[in-house]
Amino acid sequence: MNYIQLKTALPGPKGQSILERRKQALPSGLAKSTEVVVERAEGALVWDVDGNQLIDFAGGIGMINVGHCNEAVVRAIKEQVDKYIHTCSLVTTIEPYIELAELLNSSTPGNFPKKTLLANSGSEAVENAVNIAKYHTRRNAVLCFEGAYHGRTLLTLSLTSKYALFKKGFGTYVPDIYRIPAPNMYRKTDGMTEEQYVAHCIQNLERALIAQVDPESLAAIIIEPVQGEGGFLPIPAQYLQKLRDICDQYGIVFIADEIQCGAGRTGKLYAIEHSGIVPDIVVSAKSIGAGMPISAVTGKAEIMDAPHLGGIGGTYGGSPVACVAAIEAIKILKSESFLKRACEVGSIISTTMSGWKEKYPIIGDTRGVGAMQLVEFVKDRNAKTPDMDVAMEVMKDAINNGLILIRAGLYSNCIRLLPPIVITDEQLKEGLAVLESAIARAQQKRN
Template sequence: MTVLETGGDQLPQERRIVTEIPGPRSRELEARRKRAVAPGVASSLPAYIVAAGGGVLRDADGNQLIDLGSGIAVTTVGNANPRVVARAKEQLDAFTHTCFMVNPYEGYVEVAEALNRLTPGDHEKRTVLLNSGAEAVENAVKIARVHTGRNAVVVFDHAYHGRTNLTMAMTSKAAPYKKGFGPFAGEVYRAPMSYPYRDDAAAGTKVSGEDAAARVIEMIDRQIGADDVAALVIEPIQGEGGFIVPAEGFLPALAEYAKANGIVFVADEVQAGFARTGAMFASEHEGIVPDLVTTAKGIAGGLPLAAVTGRAEIMDAVGAGGLGGTYGGNPAAVAAALGAIEAYESDGLVARAREIGEILVKRCERLQAQFPEVGDVRGRGAMQAVELVRRDSLEPNPELAKAVAQHAGANAVLVLVTGTFGNVLRFLPPLTISDALLHEAFDVLEEGFAAALR
């Protein structure tokens, strides 16, 4: 049993069930929440957390849950990474805020320099720091529009880009993200995504990435006109859409088309970025060099920070005062980001993501061999998923996904449900988790499938 130092608390790296989950103390807190917090803010599992680290979460009742969610891919370096904590504490002792747009500070510049170095491509780059993934995507669109003098934005089926008005328009799934919140921003066009599991079944043969890209290109040329498109925005691996990995060749074909037509190619790496997929950025798996990259989630070990990084000639198109925000690049958040980046580069976390991926794939394929309802296993590195269907069909099975997730939560394993159809279980463990905890978590998931299908 390993022990992880987490802010003075020593967390044994083990699953532990003390009470039912959620327990009495969590239920008390949940009752307070219902009186104080807007009901539109929902939680997957109302077990209230008091400590976390490594691969476990300790709740208010003393239960310890195995973490397969990482706060939705945020705590990739762990919930209390020593490098992150030390940097943030040092900054908090110095000052909490000045606003970079008023009095700048070195940490912001250091993070920008690191992102310019780490994101794909060796061209000259610039970075702007922001607060959230949605804000980063929205600013990427602003920058692309100024640079090109065009308005249209192309996005994809199953995409998720955020909850602001513009990014809701860019997001595909209606409920719960868009329903009732319109009207939305205009000049957003949706193209068909490469979705190998369903594309191949519908076609009765393998649909190549190039053929899937040809559908998109035909749609743009016919419905919009390439010379009116400012940006093509795509997640190299779709997150909320269900961890959809496009067919090989899809992304390079679109990037080539964008380059040939003066369209800014934007890789939304908010969920897939920062070592999660076994490369620092998911774009690297097919050698894609985006014009702009949006990042957030794993950037700062849990503190709110996001960024747009891109080609200098594109980023420089926006004049002074056109980008920014009061809290963008907060001093404590950029200090945490420097700690997280140090961890990615110095602690072997990219390689660890690949090791975790090998375990996840084997365990997911074992589930698939036991339960025909596991229709597809997909992902990269420590970003894996299973899509659940009704037996002998492609019909989505969200009820099974919900039942398995509920069984897991009740037995101290946190797993998240996602996908356009609500039928995908996604696995996003922190890269600090042990192999033993991963295997134990999947033993619980196997029990959950067996119980739900009994």
């Protein structure tokens, strides 16, 4: 069976009409990766307003790990809406908030007392995590990494890398933010082994703590265990261990941003579990809500309790409708069968893409962890010169043939694969075939 069924070009006439309305009604700075106008979605499939059936390899930028319209999640939402929608956790106590917090406290890494604060978005969660770390340590400085994406609020945009796309033109940022390069095994220094390169990165980290910022001034170090927007770069365990050691030595709060790489995407509920390193605070969002807007800051109780009464919270944080969705989603995400499936999906993707590297010189690298996989395009394999144009060309070609995709990477020269983990083998292989055909056509133009 072909799961991709195209009745019109993309977008079709109805889609074109709605896209024109979007153009007139929404700010031009609100980007979109595709021209797809959604009518409905289920599992790993999306139907547009013109009746086209597509396969989703973007998953709302990793937001739909349990699949579109997961039955248990939808049922929980409907049942909660019939009871009450929201009364505000700052005014009343909402039991779903407590139940979700208890679930997160027991599921995040670390055998110590924890507490959880809920918010609405990844940006809000990161901002709260950093502010709580500042309050706890009575310090202001934060160390972050090149290629990182942490959000679009003033503080989180200050932490975010990739300047031209996200930060250009928005003025002055939060002070006391220090940024250093993250380890990038694909672009490691020529002549170095992987072990030598990681040691070199650790030396650069140690130097930064002399040349850029005194570690005793740092409130927090924040890192994505697998960088998302930066290009699906797994941070080596040795490097994470060094960060943990520095945090322990100087009383710095170690924050793991698991917004994209968490929620079972890599085959572990949290990506940092692959390293065995335990952070002080874990930030969750995206797929924990299965499409509902919710995020969480989960950390050591003594750190989370630091702010004064009334110092944290918000009107919509911990919406009961979003909480019940997240409770059902996390039950699925942490299950042995789901995590096993994430590994299976990742294996199919990585095995398939490894074969592409042998056939298509425009591919510089394929990489990832579990079902968080990516293909990077280059103009020259030896020089590893990023090729943003071919990445865009391939992505548009594949989208026009029914595969929903989005780019990634510091240079926007990568295509990320974040299909819902519930995708079937047949759907996955069909989507990969569409992507390979687009790569083959791009390669043929350059032969």
